[in-house]
Amino acid sequence: MTSSILVVGSVAFDSVKTPFGVDDEILGGSATHFSIAASYFAPVRLVAVVGKDFGNSHVEVFRKHNIDTDGLSVADGRTFRWAGEYSFDLNDRKTLDTQLNVFEKFDPVIPESYRSSEYVFLGNIDPELQYNVLQQIRNPRVIACDTMNFWIEGKLDSLKRTLSKVDILVINDSETRELARLSNLVKAANKIMEFGPKTLIVKRGENGVLMFRGKTIFAAPAYPLEDIYDPTGAGDTFAGGFMGALAQANEVTDAIFRRAIIFGSVMASFNVEKFGVDRVSELKRPEIEERFKQFKALTHFEEL
Amino acid sequence: MTSSILVVGSVAFDSVKTPFGVDDEILGGSATHFSIAASYFAPVRLVAVVGKDFGNSHVEVFRKHNIDTDGLSVADGRTFRWAGEYSFDLNDRKTLDTQLNVFEKFDPVIPESYRSSEYVFLGNIDPELQYNVLQQIRNPRVIACDTMNFWIEGKLDSLKRTLSKVDILVINDSETRELARLSNLVKAANKIMEFGPKTLIVKRGENGVLMFRGKTIFAAPAYPLEDIYDPTGAGDTFAGGFMGALAQANEVTDAIFRRAIIFGSVMASFNVEKFGVDRVSELKRPEIEERFKQFKALTHFEEL
Numbered sequence: 038m039t040s041s042i043l044v045v046g047s048v049a050f051d052s053v054k055t056p057f058g059v060d061d062e063i064l065g066g067s068a069t070h071f072s073i074a075a076s077y078f079a080p081v082r083l084v085a086v087v088g089k090d091f092g093n094s095h096v097e098v099f100r101k102h103n104i105d106t107d108g109l110s111v112a113d114g115r116t117f118r119w120a121g122e123y124s125f126d127l128n129d130r131k132t133l134d135t136q137l138n139v140f141e142k143f144d145p146v147i148p149e150s151y152r153s154s155e156y157v158f159l160g161n162i163d164p165e166l167q168y169n170v171l172q173q174i175r176n177p178r179v180i181a182c183d184t185m186n187f188w189i190e191g192k193l194d195s196l197k198r199t200l201s202k203v204d205i206l207v208i209n210d211s212e213t214r215e216l217a218r219l220s221n222l223v224k225a226a227n228k229i230m231e232f233g234p235k236t237l238i239v240k241r242g243e244n245g246v247l248m249f250r251g252k253t254i255f256a257a258p259a260y261p262l263e264d265i266y267d268p269t270g271a272g273d274t275f276a277g278g279f280m281g282a283l284a285q286a287n288e289v290t291d292a293i294f295r296r297a298i299i300f301g302s303v304m305a306s307f308n309v310e311k312f313g314v315d316r317v318s319e320l321k322r323p324e325i326e327e328r329f330k331q332f333k334a335l336t337h338f339e340e341l
Numbered sequence: 342m343t344s345s346i347l348v349v350g351s352v353a354f355d356s357v358k359t360p361f362g363v364d365d366e367i368l369g370g371s372a373t374h375f376s377i378a379a380s381y382f383a384p385v386r387l388v389a390v391v392g393k394d395f396g397n398s399h400v401e402v403f404r405k406h407n408i409d410t411d412g413l414s415v416a417d418g419r420t421f422r423w424a425g426e427y428s429f430d431l432n433d434r435k436t437l438d439t440q441l442n443v444f445e446k447f448d449p450v451i452p453e454s455y456r457s458s459e460y461v462f463l464g465n466i467d468p469e470l471q472y473n474v475l476q477q478i479r480n481p482r483v484i485a486c487d488t489m490n491f492w493i494e495g496k497l498d499s500l501k502r503t504l505s506k507v508d509i510l511v512i513n514d515s516e517t518r519e520l521a522r523l524s525n526l527v528k529a530a531n532k533i534m535e536f537g538p539k540t541l542i543v544k545r546g547e548n549g550v551l552m553f554r555g556k557t558i559f560a561a562p563a564y565p566l567e568d569i570y571d572p573t574g575a576g577d578t579f580a581g582g583f584m585g586a587l588a589q590a591n592e593v594t595d596a597i598f599r600r601a602i603i604f605g606s607v608m609a610s611f612n613v614e615k616f617g618v619d620r621v622s623e624l625k626r627p628e629i630e631e632r633f634k635q636f637k638a639l640t641h642f643e644e645l
Contacts, residue, residue: 220429227567261551295641298642330645
């Protein structure tokens with residue numbers, strides 16, 4: 038039976054410039070991308086902070102997807118803002134502006150009604166806050182988390198304490214190499230799994246995803262698209278589809294994990310097709326299933 | 342019934358430096374890596390030129406794999422030499438030295454006994470020479486070729502003339518973008534297929550391979566290895582395994598092409614495990630089949 042998912046992370050206004058256009062102050066942030074993607078699979082409970090400038094129309098985007106917003110607190114001040122620009126081939130981006138605003142003092146309090154959540158995703162926030170969140174959860178079944186080079190470089194001990202409590206770490210390939218201090222990805226993955234997570238998911242952008250679980254490895258490609266408009270949030274959207282599919286199946290097997298990786302990749306492939314959450318927030322379930330089948334066609338070959 | 346393969350390309354002495362060691366003047370070159378890999382699947386006929394310094398012990402490496410060396414001509418002078426050094430993560434390399442020697446005047450003449458070859462691989466040489474080779478072949482069934490940025494930039498018209506006669510082009514991702522003058526890989530692939538090749542295979546190093554055939558795409562990962570010693574020749578080894586598997590099946594279907602891509606990836610994964618051809622020239626067929634199965638385990642997921 039489908040279980041529910043708790044996500045803690047950022048809700049932000051993003052200003053994005055890509056070779057294909059510009060969009061200002063659109064709804065973004067890790068918890069936003071995650072929760073909308075996950076909502077197609079399982080009930081989602083959101084913990085984040087926004088400012089007084091966060092309007093009802095924005096809250097409506099979550100409500101439309103039955104995302105529980107009891108944990109969305111409104112603080113004095115402005116909502117987190119991020120601005121970035123992508124290179125011509127979308128493989129590099131530079132941050133033009135970061136205004137943490139109310140996010141700077143984010144100290145997530147998990148509402149009582151959320152504390153029995155079995156599936157937990159800790160978005161990319163201070164590893165000390167991630168740890169505090171876990172102290173508030175009663176009996177989690179699967180805990181996944183994200184992090185970034187900023188925390189690897191600045192709060193490694195805190196990060197390792199958090200990782201010791203986590204089942205699944207979802208990071209990109211350069212973070213994997215940096216966290217393990219090893220250039221070979223397989224060796225790096227094996228080392229990171231010793232820190233705690235029994236599963237490591239390495240996101241490689243247009244090159245897809247590698248999942249390491251003990252001694253087994255699963256490789257999934259990214260869906261080759263002719264038109265990619267905005268990669269912002271693709272990683273969080275992936276994580277949302279992945280955790281959503283896990284919570285929906287509510288069973289921990291290698292086959293379920295592999296299918297969840299494909300569902301995550303499916304959701305990420307939709308995310309990049311339009312700016313912000315424009316594409317993912319308008320999906321229909323048959324579109325998701327159709328693209329899942331296309332992933333099968335993309336990767337299938339006959340046995341010997 | 343298995344058909345035979347004609348390969349035209351370079352035979353060289355490589356001096357390679359990687360973070361894991363140095364090896365000087367070892368047997369290398371596109372036709373060398375290709376033919377040894379292909380020899381596990383089908384009879385191979387080699388066309389290349391070497392110098393007077395190319396000893397019997399080197400010829401023996403080919404003979405041991407039943408590679409036909411009637412087309413290996415010995416010219417006055419020294420064999421082609423290449424020296425290169427890899428970065429710490431093996432993803433970049435710089436060429437330290439290139440001495441074309443006898444390869445500079447290479448003008449391949451196809452022996453009469455080779456002219457009925459049905460499977461043809463044109464290694465990365467001057468596209469005018471590639472075209473001349475094709476004029477000498479009677480009734481080829483599948484023609485594949487490689488090229489590089491040097492020819493894309495310097496001999497584009499000749500290259501396009503060659504491509505108009507070719508069934509399969511095997512190049513890397515940056516060559517794909519450069520040849521099509523498009524940054525999106527799917528768009529670039531579609532444009533290149535209009536130049537002639539009905540199949541485009543894009544090699545992406547540690548990120549695997551994409552095969553475009555008409556409207557279908559097949560994605561295969563690279564095999565994640567803990568120990569990579571020398572990537573030199575991985576692309577040609579891939580092409581050898583791919584063309585070998587095609588010639589062995591001797592049937593042109595999408596399923597056969599997909600399995601051939603996996604066999605190519607299998608052979609490339611062995612190639613990088615030791616310097617030069619040390620690993621691939623010592624393989625046993627069961628090892629190849631075992632790694633093919635590991636590729637299945639690496640990519641398999643259940644349908645909906």
